[in-house]
Amino acid sequence: MSLLATLKDAQKEAMKAKDKPRLTAIRAALAEVKQREIDNQTTLDDAGITSVLVKLVKQRKDSFTQYTDAGREDLADVEAGEIKVLESFLPQPLTEEEVLAMIDATIADTGAAGMQDMGKVMGVIKAKAEGRADMGKISGLIKQRLSA
Known part of the structure; x- marks a missing residue:
């Protein structure tokens, strides 16, 4: 339905x-x-x-x-x-572990190497996690991963 x-x-x-x-x-x-x-x-x-x-x-x-x-x-x-x-109408929220795994997989899939690829990674993640996680927190986690 x-x-x-x-x-x-x-x-x-x-x-x-x-x-x-x-x-x-x-x-x-x-x-x-x-x-x-x-x-x-x-x-x-x-x-x-x-x-x-x-x-x-x-x-x-x-x-x-x-x-x-x-x-x-x-x-x-x-x-x-x-x-x-x-x-109650939104999908089940993602756990932090699921979010981190999704970020790592997306970075690997897109071949992101630095902060210049932030938009590319964020676009893919947003399509997968919309409504299931706080996009502001995800953005911060992506920045951490890309700047490390």
């Missing part, structure tokens, strides 16, 4: 269960998917929908941090709930 179909089924289940917080998060995800499809005049595949979900989770984490810093725990709790709902 595609990720879009999974999201739509989850929306129906949330409606039947009258689970408003879950329904709100799922509707936001579906709206963003539809908006991206309209903007790009294309139909998103599972990888595209995953990137939308990653973006939404990142936005909610930023909002969570801002609300917590401002002392608005009520709003921070809402964001935390939406993060949990959206992350």
Whole structure:
């Protein structure tokens, strides 16, 4: 079953269960998917929908941090709930060992020799790990590997 179909089924289940917080998060995800499809005049595949979900989770984490810093725990709790709902649709996260193995294999496959090859390695890794690992951390690990 595609990720879009999974999201739509989850929306129906949330409606039947009258689970408003879950329904709100799922509707936001579906709206963003539809908006991206309209903007790009294309139909998103599972990888595209995953990137939308990653973006939404990142936005909610930023909002969570801002609300917590401002002392608005009520709003921070809402964001935390939406993060949990959206992350439930993302693939299983990679462990640090899996990430390091993927980086080493990609460096070997691409023949990367130094920092000038950072973009080449990052492009391959991003396609494999999108939604499953923090790309900022991966970037730092690649820099360590290439500069060593």
